[in-house]
Amino acid sequence: MSAPxxxxxxxKSYRRPGALVPEVVFEDFSLQLAPGELVALVGRxxxxxxxxxxxxxxxxxxxxxxxxxxxxxxxxxxxxxQQPRLLxxxxxxxxxxxxxxxxxxxxxxxxxxxxxxxxxxxxHAYPLALSGGQRQRVALARAFAIxxxxxxLAEPFSALDELTARRLRLLLQELRQAQAPTGLLVTHSTLExxxxxxxxxxxxxxxxxxxxxxEIDLARPRSPxxxxxxxxxxxxxxxxxxxxxxxxxxxxxxxxxxxxxx
Amino acid sequence: xxxxxxxxxxxxxxxxxRFDGARSLVxxxxxxxxxxxxxxxxxWEIMARRLHSPLVPTVGDVVAALSRIVGSGDAFIQIxxxxxxxxxxxxxxxxxxxxxxxxxxRNKTIRAFFEPALLLxxxxxxxxxxxxCVIWFGIGLRTSTTAIALGTAPALIVSIMHGIRSIxxxxxxxxxxxxxxxxxxLRYVWLPAILPFLLSGARLGxxxxxxxxxxxxxxxxxxxxxYQLNADFSAQDVxxxxxxxxxxxxxxxxxxxxxxxxxxRYLTRWRKAAKV
Numbered sequence: 229m230s231a232p233x234x235x236x237x238x239x240k241s242y243r244r245p246g247a248l249v250p251e252v253v254f255e256d257f258s259l260q261l262a263p264g265e266l267v268a269l270v271g272r273x274x275x276x277x278x279x280x281x282x283x284x285x286x287x288x289x290x291x292x293x294x295x296x297x298x299x300x301x302x303x304x305x306x307x308x309x310q311q312p313r314l315l316x317x318x319x320x321x322x323x324x325x326x327x328x329x330x331x332x333x334x335x336x337x338x339x340x341x342x343x344x345x346x347x348x349x350x351x352h353a354y355p356l357a358l359s360g361g362q363r364q365r366v367a368l369a370r371a372f373a374i375x376x377x378x379x380x381l382a383e384p385f386s387a388l389d390e391l392t393a394r395r396l397r398l399l400l401q402e403l404r405q406a407q408a409p410t411g412l413l414v415t416h417s418t419l420e421x422x423x424x425x426x427x428x429x430x431x432x433x434x435x436x437x438x439x440x441x442x443e444i445d446l447a448r449p450r451s452p453x454x455x456x457x458x459x460x461x462x463x464x465x466x467x468x469x470x471x472x473x474x475x476x477x478x479x480x481x482x483x484x485x486x487x488x489x490x
Numbered sequence: 491x492x493x494x495x496x497x498x499x500x501x502x503x504x505x506x507x508r509f510d511g512a513r514s515l516v517x518x519x520x521x522x523x524x525x526x527x528x529x530x531x532x533x534w535e536i537m538a539r540r541l542h543s544p545l546v547p548t549v550g551d552v553v554a555a556l557s558r559i560v561g562s563g564d565a566f567i568q569i570x571x572x573x574x575x576x577x578x579x580x581x582x583x584x585x586x587x588x589x590x591x592x593x594x595x596r597n598k599t600i601r602a603f604f605e606p607a608l609l610l611x612x613x614x615x616x617x618x619x620x621x622x623c624v625i626w627f628g629i630g631l632r633t634s635t636t637a638i639a640l641g642t643a644p645a646l647i648v649s650i651m652h653g654i655r656s657i658x659x660x661x662x663x664x665x666x667x668x669x670x671x672x673x674x675x676l677r678y679v680w681l682p683a684i685l686p687f688l689l690s691g692a693r694l695g696x697x698x699x700x701x702x703x704x705x706x707x708x709x710x711x712x713x714x715x716x717y718q719l720n721a722d723f724s725a726q727d728v729x730x731x732x733x734x735x736x737x738x739x740x741x742x743x744x745x746x747x748x749x750x751x752x753x754x755r756y757l758t759r760w761r762k763a764a765k766v
Contacts (some may be wrong), residue, residue, distance in 0.1 A: 285667045305667055313664040317682040317760045326678050330670045354760040374668070 230263040230410045231299030231377035233284060238293035240279060253279050255435040256293070266404065266411035268421035270464060271431030271439075272471060277414040280436075281307075281380050284412055299377050304331050306371030306409065308384040312363040314355040320366045321351035324373045331374035341369035344406075345399060361392035368396065372403050381413040385420065394452060397423055401449055418468065422460040423452055430467040440467040547729035555733035564718075565737045572707065572714040573741070576699045578631060579638020583695060586639065587646035592680075594647065595654025604647070611644030616702035624710030634706045641702035642695040649694065653687030654680070682757075689754050693746070700742065 707716025
């Protein structure tokens with residue numbers, strides 16, 4: 229069911245409004261995701277993590293190079309966005325149903341997935357009647373109900389409170405146990421990256437490049453309290469710190485000195 | 491010690507809520523407009539009695555004329571004819587507005603292309619369309635349909651265009667990623683999102699259509715409410731003119747409150763969920 233996701237020598241640039249020259253986000257960027265593997269991307273804001281997700285989702289196209297999802301037919305892509313992006317005028321069940329219709333998969337998966345995310349009793353509820361966490365659960369159910377070959381996770385829990393986010397990370401882990409689509413996760417939570425991913429890529433740039441690859445070789449299912457997880461977490465943090473620009477820090481220190489003198 | 495008492499009967503609550511709901515509906519939505527109509531009738535009656543002019547009939551005269559046109563069945567026939575003409579013209583306007591409004595909402599160049607036509611359409615009075623169509627097409631359904639379509643389409647197009655431009659791009663991206671078919675996008679994304687704009691455009695268009703059709707019927711047709719108004723005007727029968735106006739006003743109110751508002755409530759029922 230899962231499929232390999234490959235980025236081959238991708239170049240991507242954007243021209244910001246008012247800018248004379250385009251800003252190169254990716255230059256000759258390559259990345260291979262094995263079937264069933266979940267790779268997390270971490271790095272500073274604006275480095276290009278979301279651009280990479282958009283390229284994989286087909287929401288954007290590279291200037292050069294290619295993004296390939298190999299598999300039989302047209303592999304299905306499920307995506308969980310930062311906001312649930314549900315259709316407010318459809319019930320929770322119908323939001324999943326229309327995605328299943330579009331994917332052409334088994335309609336029974338809709339109710340199964342709603343039950344799997346603990347929302348069987350809310351099938352007929354409209355999104356506006358649900359809490360933020362419940363809405364994101366529906367979005368998770370929608371992404372997995374289409375039996376995706378690839379699942380793209382764009383900071384899926386960053387808009388939720390920590391307790392809800394923690395529950396949903398466990399839920400995501402359970403869903404991936406049942407079906408293991410290839411996954412690409414963009415997150416600012418280093419602990420989330422360590423908990424969910426098989427491989428964490430720390431990006432630096434611009435243009436974006438992989439500064440460090442951290443393999444998370446912990447058995448699944450994982451526990452968020454596992455001390456070994458924190459060791460990986462520290463490694464990710466250390467790698468991220470090395471991407472911090474020196475100048476703003478120096479400026480900050482200078483400011484602090486001036487303040488001390490004043 | 492404080493003793494918290496349980497409510498005696500929990501079963502009475504839904505009935506009580508229904509009663510409270512009906513009471514607030516009567517107090518908030520029915521009484522104020524009814525009061526306005528009563529005050530208007532009272533003010534008119536006082537004015538009519540003071541002026542003592544055949545040009546300002548009393549409320550009683552208007553009610554008598556209204557009873558006459560309703561009793562003879564004329565009101566139903568003539569209003570039916572006028573509504574049929576409105577329906578034809580409005581349907582043409584709606585189809586054109588959906589196509590042009592959607593294209594203009596999605597594409598800047600198309601929007602710029604249609605801008606002069608919209609500006610012209612919005613500023614030209616319905617009277618001009620009525621006159622031109624009578625001159626061009628003579629007497630017939632083509633005249634009323636074209637005049638109404640020309641008079642109502644611009645406002646509808648603007649409304650639909652705004653609706654299209656207000657659609658959340660996040661939802662469009664979601665539909666793209668999940669590979670919704672064009673039909674699914676139209677049914678589940680575009681139409682529900684522009685529905686409030688469609689309904690407000692329909693209201694506006696309907697009121698425009700009424701103004702245009704009356705003129706067309708006055709100038710170039712031999713039946714319909716506009717023709718009756720013109721005939722009563724020629725006979726200086728102000729009471730009958732007012733009776734036709736009241737009859738058509740009641741018809742429009744039935745369409746608005748009985749059809750459009752209920753349709754809107756049903757189609758946007760998901761919004762209520764936010765208030766729960």
